[in-house]
Amino acid sequence: METIVSRCAALDVHKDTVMACVRVPDGQGGRAQEVREFRTFTSGLYALRDWLLGHGVTQVAMEATGVYWKPVWHVLEAEPGWQLLLANAQHVKNVPGRKTDVADAIWLAQLLECGLLRGSFVPPRAIQQLRDLTRYRKKLIEERVRETQRIQKLLEDAGIKLDSVVSDVLGKSARAMLEALIAGERDPVLLAELAQTRMRRKIADLRLGLEGGFDDHHALMLRLHLHHVDELTAAIDRLDQEVDRVIAPFGEQHRRLTTIPGVGKRTAEVIIAEIGVDMSRFPTAAHLASWAGMCPGNHESAGKRRSGKARKGDAALRSALCESAWVASRTSGYLGSLYRQLHRRFGKRGEAKAAFAVGHAILVIVWHLLHDERDYQDLGADFLDRRNDTEARKRYLVRQLESLGHKVVIEPAA
Numbered sequence: 001m002e003t004i005v006s007r008c009a010a011l012d013v014h015k016d017t018v019m020a021c022v023r024v025p026d027g028q029g030g031r032a033q034e035v036r037e038f039r040t041f042t043s044g045l046y047a048l049r050d051w052l053l054g055h056g057v058t059q060v061a062m063e064a065t066g067v068y069w070k071p072v073w074h075v076l077e078a079e080p081g082w083q084l085l086l087a088n089a090q091h092v093k094n095v096p097g098r099k100t101d102v103a104d105a106i107w108l109a110q111l112l113e114c115g116l117l118r119g120s121f122v123p124p125r126a127i128q129q130l131r132d133l134t135r136y137r138k139k140l141i142e143e144r145v146r147e148t149q150r151i152q153k154l155l156e157d158a159g160i161k162l163d164s165v166v167s168d169v170l171g172k173s174a175r176a177m178l179e180a181l182i183a184g185e186r187d188p189v190l191l192a193e194l195a196q197t198r199m200r201r202k203i204a205d206l207r208l209g210l211e212g213g214f215d216d217h218h219a220l221m222l223r224l225h226l227h228h229v230d231e232l233t234a235a236i237d238r239l240d241q242e243v244d245r246v247i248a249p250f251g252e253q254h255r256r257l258t259t260i261p262g263v264g265k266r267t268a269e270v271i272i273a274e275i276g277v278d279m280s281r282f283p284t285a286a287h288l289a290s291w292a293g294m295c296p297g298n299h300e301s302a303g304k305r306r307s308g309k310a311r312k313g314d315a316a317l318r319s320a321l322c323e324s325a326w327v328a329s330r331t332s333g334y335l336g337s338l339y340r341q342l343h344r345r346f347g348k349r350g351e352a353k354a355a356f357a358v359g360h361a362i363l364v365i366v367w368h369l370l371h372d373e374r375d376y377q378d379l380g381a382d383f384l385d386r387r388n389d390t391e392a393r394k395r396y397l398v399r400q401l402e403s404l405g406h407k408v409v410i411e412p413a414a
Contacts, residue, residue: 003031004115009052010108011062012101013069016040020048021105022055023113033109035102040068045075053081061085061112063092063104064120073122085112085119092117121291123276130246131273135316137239138270144232151178151225159212165205170229173199177210178226182219243269253277256369259376260362261335262328267320274317277370285367292317294360310356321359328358334379335361341384 012019018038026032034055038048052060060076062069064086077084092108111117123131148170152163160181166174176194185191192206199206247254250272257268275288282288289295293313329339335358342354369376398408 003113005059005113007055007057008059008061008109008112009055009057010105010112011048011060011072012105012108013062013065013072014040014101015068017101018044018048018072019101019105020051021102021109022052022057023109024055024057031113033106035105037101040071042071042075045072048072049075049079052076053079057082059083059085059112061087061108061117061119063087063089063108065089084122085117086122087117088120121275121281126246126249127273127276130243130269131316133239133243133246134266134270134273137236137243138316140232140236140239144229144236147225147229147232151222151229154218154221154225158214158218160214161209161212162206165202165209166199171199172196175226177206178222181214182223182226184219186214247272250277253370256373256375257366260324260328260365260369261331261333261376261378262324262326262362264324264327267324270316270320271366274314274320275366279367279371282367285364288367289360289363292321292363294318294321294356294363317363318359321362322355324362325355325358328362329355332381334381334383337381337384 007022007024009020009022012021016039018040019035020038021033021035023031023033036051038044038051058081060082062072062085069086073084073086076082087108092111108117152169155162155169162174162177163169168174169178173195176196177191180191180194188207188210191210192203195203195206247269254265254268254272257263257271258265263271275282275292279288282291286295291313293310294317296310325335325339328335330336338361339354339358342357343350346353365376368374394410398410401408
């Protein structure tokens, strides 16, 4: 095949070693290659960098192997003399039967020199830091939810039916009751009197729900659970502050995204953390949707469409978009009407499919807002109806009625 990149290198990255292959012209019209192994300690990575500079390479490719590629990338990206490509490991599988570290490095180098590699999206350092913060925050929020569920399970074991009366067992009134239980109070009448504001209307039910077999063991476990919840809450608050600091340079883009129905402050932070603010990396909104895994997949063979299931993409981004879609589905604007129309089309069990499609629409809107640097302008709840062909709709409805044995006469309304 034709050589596109004259001087290139490929790296097969592992936890402790990097197998590097350099392919350069041999001076006689052919190609020469050299393979060397380096340690992944920082000194070894600097030696790798100097070796590549000595060969005058212009492009370096490596596979995305867990987190092991990151220190290699950070050392090499500081050198402006070459272009770095991070390849999807599933897209560059070696020929079966030739699976060795040396063979993998050579195969990757051959693909690179022929221009057959497509680099993955690697955001700039500020966006990477923001991504680490938002993803860890999501993990802590999920862990806090699990800890709350453990508290509910513990109360059930003790016969305390607090969550049958209150909507939040960690709310202000409920938390005061839990603290009193830990302190040794067992009288349901006195515990129910700790209810505040609107919760006092439920005092009668609280007296019934707070009567149980809560003992010292339950008090110990409940104290540990509440202590863990408080620690998680403090960590989440600390992460919120750090996210606000890191995202400050992108404040205008963050504000624009929050103008989209269903997209709140945290969701906008997640979107920027996952895709950045520079849309030149994605030529069109369709490219972005494909990268995120928010569009139907293609699997066609012999003229038959096998499946339209969306492929795997950015899990954090997909989750945030689908959550926003559920919120937007309850609005009265364009996104809400889009959800309701798709829900009718997909049937009673099509809620998830409709929400996924609305999430795709939100991602397309995000691309346009960031690319065109403008705020969201709603198309209106009647946009889909105005776009439809009214005459075709009329003929369809007439055929439906006639198929039921009716004679249809259409007269214009007064």
